Amino acid sequence: MAEKTAGIESLGDLRGKRVLVRSDLNVPLDGTTITDDGRIRASVPTIKQLAEAGARVVVTAHLGRPKGEPDPAYSLRPVAERLSELLGRPVAFATDTVGSSATETVEGLGDGDVALLENVRFNDGETSKDDAVRSSFADQLAQLADAFVSDGFGVVHRKQASVYDVALRLPSAMGGLVAAEVDVLRRLTEHPERPYVVVLGGSKVSDKLGVIDNLIDKADKILIGGGMVFTFLKAQGHEVGKSLLEEDQLDTCTRYLAEAADRGVEIVLPTDVVVDTEFPSSDREPEPRVVAADAIPADALGLDIGPESSAAFAAALADARTVFWNGPMGVFEVDAFADGTRAVAEALTKVDGLSVVGGGDSAAAVRTLGFDEAAFGHISTGGGASLEFLEGKELPGIAVLERD
Ligand SMILES: Nc1ncnc2c1ncn2[C@@H]1O[C@H](COP(=O)(O)OP(=O)(O)OP(=O)(O)O)[C@@H](O)[C@H]1O
Numbered sequence: 458m459a460e461k462t463a464g465i466e467s468l469g470d471l472r473g474k475r476v477l478v479r480s481d482l483n484v485p486l487d488g489t490t491i492t493d494d495g496r497i498r499a500s501v502p503t504i505k506q507l508a509e510a511g512a513r514v515v516v517t518a519h520l521g522r523p524k525g526e527p528d529p530a531y532s533l534r535p536v537a538e539r540l541s542e543l544l545g546r547p548v549a550f551a552t553d554t555v556g557s558s559a560t561e562t563v564e565g566l567g568d569g570d571v572a573l574l575e576n577v578r579f580n581d582g583e584t585s586k587d588d589a590v591r592s593s594f595a596d597q598l599a600q601l602a603d604a605f606v607s608d609g610f611g612v613v614h615r616k617q618a619s620v621y622d623v624a625l626r627l628p629s630a631m632g633g634l635v636a637a638e639v640d641v642l643r644r645l646t647e648h649p650e651r652p653y654v655v656v657l658g659g660s661k662v663s664d665k666l667g668v669i670d671n672l673i674d675k676a677d678k679i680l681i682g683g684g685m686v687f688t689f690l691k692a693q694g695h696e697v698g699k700s701l702l703e704e705d706q707l708d709t710c711t712r713y714l715a716e717a718a719d720r721g722v723e724i725v726l727p728t729d730v731v732v733d734t735e736f737p738s739s740d741r742e743p744e745p746r747v748v749a750a751d752a753i754p755a756d757a758l759g760l761d762i763g764p765e766s767s768a769a770f771a772a773a774l775a776d777a778r779t780v781f782w783n784g785p786m787g788v789f790e791v792d793a794f795a796d797g798t799r800a801v802a803e804a805l806t807k808v809d810g811l812s813v814v815g816g817g818d819s820a821a822a823v824r825t826l827g828f829d830e831a832a833f834g835h836i837s838t839g840g841g842a843s844l845e846f847l848e849g850k851e852l853p854g855i856a857v858l859e860r861d
Pocket residue numbers: 658659660661682683684685701759760761783784785786787788789790815816817818819820839840841
């Protein structure tokens with residue numbers, strides 16, 4: 458994909474030009490404190506590159522999922538401050554996206570200056586399914602700039618005004634972050650070195666089953682942990698107590714298990730799990746217990762893979778030459794249920810080949826558990842986007858840059 462798509466140099470001399478950059482600055486916040494700034498750091502090189510080229514850089518991004526109107530809980534102001542620290546230069550903050558503050562802020566930029574517009578999802582035109590509504594918002598965004606750079610890999614799977622429609626209105630280019638992400642993910646889908654092991658976990662079971670469908674004829678082993686486990690265990694006829702379960706996906710899981718067996722792909726499920734009687738909360742000390750995966754008590758729920766499974770997953774990863782990991786193995790945010798995720802992360806750091814971590818929570822897990830990012834081949838900034846890429850779906854934010 459990337460080789461067909463022009464990079465920033467294709468936009469010509471940018472000195473004095475207003476360049477709108479779509480970044481993914483959707484970071485986790487605790488109040489106004491950024492708890493993981495990985496996506497901001499990943500966005501810095503492109504913004505810096507444009508500023509150094511003399512462009513007047515106008516960054517647009519979303520935070521969370523506000524309902525198409527301003528909501529102070531989702532303000533990008535704290536992100537503007539962090540971006541400014543990381544860039545080592547002021548970042549002007551516009552308190553709206555296309556209104557008077559945005560216009561004045563952009564007008565006030567000198568060559569090489571940087572501005573961040575308030576959360577683009579405070580405008581209902583951004584995410585509207587109605588093409589006309591999205592288009593009219595995209596027209597307003599486009600008026601703020603002379604060129605567009607798409608650099609928010611985490612949103613390229615969204616057909617939204619600041620990702621898709623604006624690229625139809627301005628000379629557009631792919632930013633270095635999107636190009637690098639596409640390049641690595643392509644290595645996972647085209648001729649991966651073998652053995653190729655995929656590790657899936659997390660809580661969004663239905664979101665991830667499509668990936669299994671697409672990888673079942675590419676991967677050698679698929680290791681399943683996290684909240685996904687229980688729908689598979691149930692599909693195998695085991696009781697899962699109060700664990701996360703997506704009943705409507707049982708048939709799909711049964712089909713994948715059969716298909717994998719037919720094709721000689723090993724689907725590895727945990728043999729033991731760490732359970733508790735309640736989901737962790739701040740007003741109760743966890744009481745973790747290890748039980749066999751086929752004997753989860755009716756009053757318990759699985760919150761991590763057990764030690765035997767962690768060792769088995771690490772062993773399955775030991776000789777891998779290509780690994781893709783998406784979704785934590787357990788509720789890693791709570792120490793009592795973080796061991797499985799820690800074991801998989803540790804195993805990935807030892808892979809002799811390409812190891813890719815995809816998914817916002819998995820990437821955050823790696824960092825909060827104290828691993829050095831450099832020990833992994835690549836940590837993707839995209840959760841849904843990297844999954845949809847691996848599912849083989851067309852990503853609107855990339856397709857729009859590649860059109861003739
Ligand atoms: N057994 C479990 N039961 C319930 N929740 C779980 C379980 N194991 C992991 N989780 C939760 O799954 C969440 C992460 O799942 P998710 O599918 O969102 O991961 P991700 O794909 O890495 O992230 P994102 O979709 O944000 O990019 C974590 O908050 C974790 O606590």
